[in-house]
Amino acid sequence: MNIFDTLYLDAIMDEVVPKATFFRDRYFPTAEGDIFAADKVLTEYRKGDRKMAAFVDSRAGDIPVDRRGYTINEYTPAFIAPSRILTQDDLNQRGFGEALYAGSSPAKRAAKLLKQDMTDLDLRISRREEWMAVQTMLNNACTMQSYIDANTQGETLYIKFFDAASEHTYTISSGAEWDGNSADIVGDVRAMCRLLTLRGLPAVDLILGSDAADAVFNNDKLRQLLNVNSGIGFGAINEQLTKYDGVVFMGTLNFGGNRLNVFSVDETYVDDSNATQSYFPAKGAMVTAPGCGHMMYGQITQIDFGSSDFSTHVGKRVPKFFVDQDKDTRKLRVGTRPLAAPKNYCPYIYAADVVS
Numbered sequence: 001m002n003i004f005d006t007l008y009l010d011a012i013m014d015e016v017v018p019k020a021t022f023f024r025d026r027y028f029p030t031a032e033g034d035i036f037a038a039d040k041v042l043t044e045y046r047k048g049d050r051k052m053a054a055f056v057d058s059r060a061g062d063i064p065v066d067r068r069g070y071t072i073n074e075y076t077p078a079f080i081a082p083s084r085i086l087t088q089d090d091l092n093q094r095g096f097g098e099a100l101y102a103g104s105s106p107a108k109r110a111a112k113l114l115k116q117d118m119t120d121l122d123l124r125i126s127r128r129e130e131w132m133a134v135q136t137m138l139n140n141a142c143t144m145q146s147y148i149d150a151n152t153q154g155e156t157l158y159i160k161f162f163d164a165a166s167e168h169t170y171t172i173s174s175g176a177e178w179d180g181n182s183a184d185i186v187g188d189v190r191a192m193c194r195l196l197t198l199r200g201l202p203a204v205d206l207i208l209g210s211d212a213a214d215a216v217f218n219n220d221k222l223r224q225l226l227n228v229n230s231g232i233g234f235g236a237i238n239e240q241l242t243k244y245d246g247v248v249f250m251g252t253l254n255f256g257g258n259r260l261n262v263f264s265v266d267e268t269y270v271d272d273s274n275a276t277q278s279y280f281p282a283k284g285a286m287v288t289a290p291g292c293g294h295m296m297y298g299q300i301t302q303i304d305f306g307s308s309d310f311s312t313h314v315g316k317r318v319p320k321f322f323v324d325q326d327k328d329t330r331k332l333r334v335g336t337r338p339l340a341a342p343k344n345y346c347p348y349i350y351a352a353d354v355v356s
Helices: 006-015 022-027 088-092 106-139 185-197 210-218 220-226
Strands: 041-045 071-075 083-086 141-147 153-160 205-209 235-241 247-255 258-265 268-270 276-278 285-288 293-297 300-303 310-313 318-324 329-335 338-342 349-351
Touching (some): 006 106, 006 310, 022 106, 106 285, 106 293, 185 247, 185 285, 205 210, 205 247, 210 247
Parallel strands (some): 205 258
Antiparallel strands (some): 205 285, 235 247, 285 349, 293 338, 318 329
């Protein structure tokens, strides 16, 4: 058995437990039909329908109703392919967490490093997918800068899910920021919900950046509404940690009949300059619903290890093994071609800079 054969690499890849990420998993899940056996993927979305049936004269019989139109686009997903080199030194030195005299052979250590490398590369891909999901929700579009190597920029890819202008944003009135005395948090969130329900779309979640969450938590008007003696069933704040790093479930609040699950998000990642960045803006707020989009994947065509022919693989992750005879090194690559896309037209409403 050759563990570096793509068939076995796929089996090992399947055993890697994927990292739980908030935006990708909750708002852009992947269904069976979202993994395409093609280089391009199809995205289609339609606007909500809120028209009424017409009254019909007794002599007319019926009134034909037009089918709802929808927008369909064809995209080639960007290619993501982190890799890691395995040298003889990696096989000889003690691994992280390994006993000082473990007695592992180079072959056993190579197999162990292979799975660990797959896990590490999958984590990096998951962080990129999380970033793509957030960017799509913030901008109703996503700009992807490709690289030729670690330092040389290549083509810039831009995908948008609107025509002339997007309708996914809400602007807080000047002077009415949520950390000020003139704040109208309930009115603003209710208006954001209204923008969705007017399109026939659900409003289920309120996502808050860390600063916006602090403003909501400390707002005196909301505290009065939360008072059980007020006679208003506004909800309750009972903060709980979630399975997602940096995400806190704050509670359920009632905004004009829209009972929203409120989340405080402080998810972070490290960028190319080794600076810590937030996925979601600290001063931002968003109203949306779980499953508002989906993460789709295109196929990957490659020459597998030990073969001279091209093979096409369909899946979320596609591993590939290389051998450099001249440098006596091995390399593992994990490839993927994801695309985050909404299922409906503007199924999220984003408000930037809700606090000063």
